Amino acid sequence: MFNKKFMEELFKPQELYSKKALRTVYDRLAHASIMRLNQASMDKLYDLMTMAFKYQVLLCPRPKDILLVTFNHLDAIKDFIHDSPGILNQVDETFRQLIQTYSCLSAGEFQLIRQTLLIFFQDMHIRVSIFLKDKVQNSNGRFVLPISGPVPWGTEVPGLIRIFNHNGDEVKRTEFTTDGNYVTPQREGSFDLYGDRVLKLGTNMYSVSRPVETHMSGSSKNLASHAKENIVPNPLAKEELNFLARLLGGLEIKEPGGSETGFRLNLFTTDEEEEHAALTRPEELSYKVINIEATQVRTRRPVLAGIRADPSPPVEPSESPR
Structure with a gap:
């Protein structure tokens, strides 16, 4: 230049x-x-x-x-x-x-x-x-x-x-x-x-x-003071994300032979960055994970796999596209 x-x-x-x-x-x-x-x-x-x-x-x-x-x-x-x-x-x-x-x-x-x-x-x-x-x-x-x-x-x-x-x-x-x-x-x-x-x-x-x-x-x-109060993270956020991952069949589910398949949500650029964030996170901002068991997860996995491939909702015959 x-x-x-x-x-x-x-x-x-x-x-x-x-x-x-x-x-x-x-x-x-x-x-x-x-x-x-x-x-x-x-x-x-x-x-x-x-x-x-x-x-x-x-x-x-x-x-x-x-x-x-x-x-x-x-x-x-x-x-x-x-x-x-x-x-x-x-x-x-x-x-x-x-x-x-x-x-x-x-x-x-x-x-x-x-x-x-x-x-x-x-x-x-x-x-x-x-x-x-x-x-x-x-x-x-x-x-x-x-x-x-x-x-x-x-x-x-x-x-x-x-x-x-x-x-x-x-x-x-x-x-x-x-x-x-x-x-x-x-x-x-x-x-x-x-x-x-x-x-x-x-x-x-x-x-x-x-x-x-x-x-x-x-x-x-x-509004500014309200926004400041909202800086405190929601303790349920991680649980909601884990629940989503479990429903999509990608949390703690391994195929025969030990290889992981399915869906993984990563909010960090690299695994190293995620590990560093976890190690440096203040104790007061750390939350215990609540495991929610979704029934019939394995039987639903073929359907969920289709949802991952095409997340658009199906249109019923009686509905007209908008």
């Missing part, structure tokens, strides 16, 4: 990519790794990435902060490859090209870049669960702009009107109240190769708080 020739092509002055060209590049980048996705999964991943990027661009406090978002992306990549000096040098070189190309642009030029990007995404309103949960996106797919938090660097907290005379001297001040709770930013994010970007847009959205998160209402607090 950070191949020198590829980066040189990207930094050449050019028209904005079309949506089709962007999708093609995205598909090839995704499949350059060991990841393999079918069409439906790729569509969902592409939608998630484009909406996340639209969110980051839309909520930038000032147009120039788009560069800080990009730096956050590259900082995260550098964390992944910190022990690979060759690739790290390629990313640092991309950093330098970004600084050289964009640090000298005016606020108006950054605003033009921001507006161009937003026009590109303006008809995309895909709902994303994490944004809906945090109430930064409405049910119609549109994002919610914050009315609180730090104002853009270099600006003042709203609430004051200054009136000047024809000589440019201030002659009167009028204060007004605002609906939001704005504060002055403590410092500007770093635009250097290394430094604190301050801005959290562009960082892992699954591990940081987004700026528009709202206080929970009473009902939401009750």
